[in-house]
Amino acid sequence: MTSPESGSAIAAAAAEATATAAAEAAAEVLPAVEPLTAGPAQPGSPHVVAAFAGAALADLAAPVPGRIAILVGQDLVDALADSPLGGLDLHAAVQPALEAVAGRLGSQVRDARTVSLDDLVAELAAPGGAFTTVPLIGVGIDAAVLVTDDALAGPPAGGSASDAAQPPAARVASASERIETIENTPAFTAPLDEQPRRPFTAISGHRGLEMLHGVDMEVTVELGRTRMTVRELLALSPGTVLELDRAAGSPADLLVNGRLIARGEVVVVDEDFGLRVTEILDDAAAV
Known part of the structure; x- marks a missing residue:
């Protein structure tokens, strides 16, 4: 016992x-x-x-x-x-x-x-x-x-x-x-x-x-942005089209931790969206 x-x-x-x-x-x-x-x-x-x-x-x-x-x-x-x-x-x-x-x-x-x-x-x-x-x-x-x-x-x-x-x-x-x-x-x-x-x-x-080589980072691809009033946001419904501040065909932004580091073209890979990087930005260009 x-x-x-x-x-x-x-x-x-x-x-x-x-x-x-x-x-x-x-x-x-x-x-x-x-x-x-x-x-x-x-x-x-x-x-x-x-x-x-x-x-x-x-x-x-x-x-x-x-x-x-x-x-x-x-x-x-x-x-x-x-x-x-x-x-x-x-x-x-x-x-x-x-x-x-x-x-x-x-x-x-x-x-x-x-x-x-x-x-x-x-x-x-x-x-x-x-x-x-x-x-x-x-x-x-x-x-x-x-x-x-x-x-x-x-x-x-x-x-x-x-x-x-x-x-x-x-x-x-x-x-x-x-x-x-x-x-x-x-x-x-x-x-x-x-x-x-x-x-x-x-x-x-x-x-x-x-x-930091093994640190996981969240990477975001941004097609564009816009600003809306609260009234406009509350009026959103399925089918609403938002106009972004980016012309059709313009490169998308690649952001890491909210910081812009590259731009590229949106592509489709095996039915999934992807980004083909076309430009790596230095510190001066990323502002």
């Missing part, structure tokens, strides 16, 4: 295993110059949060309660701010990582947003009062995944059918082996908020752009 103490230990180890698995999924898709590896899970604190430069937060969809967050260093924050495509939102850049974490928790992302570090601590503490941190290790401790403890207590982390069918003790043993391997390395024998860190320094433009 399992004692209350051993039951609590198993539950705690299972929660750590779930957090580590979620962080491993995020490490595969988070923008970084060097491949990231998940470190050992540990209790979160304001000191951990303060060691980073930016944060993206998201709620989890039912039935899993709680919130998740991604912390990043100054390198990625600077790369997003100085992108050749203009300033990019942090939460949009790390959206795939947030979705990967939520997927391992058996949920989906709701209402992802970029938040200040101070607001992050307050929002993570609001649901259940505690959260777990898993550092993501590249050149140094480059990022971290934060999961509220109520989320870790929800449905088991996603994965293969065989993993989900394993009893908690088996999942704990597997995760404990991974954690032990990392903890036994000299660089990670102390809690995250006690780790010496490399200073956050501005990276070169080349390396900054390299960090």
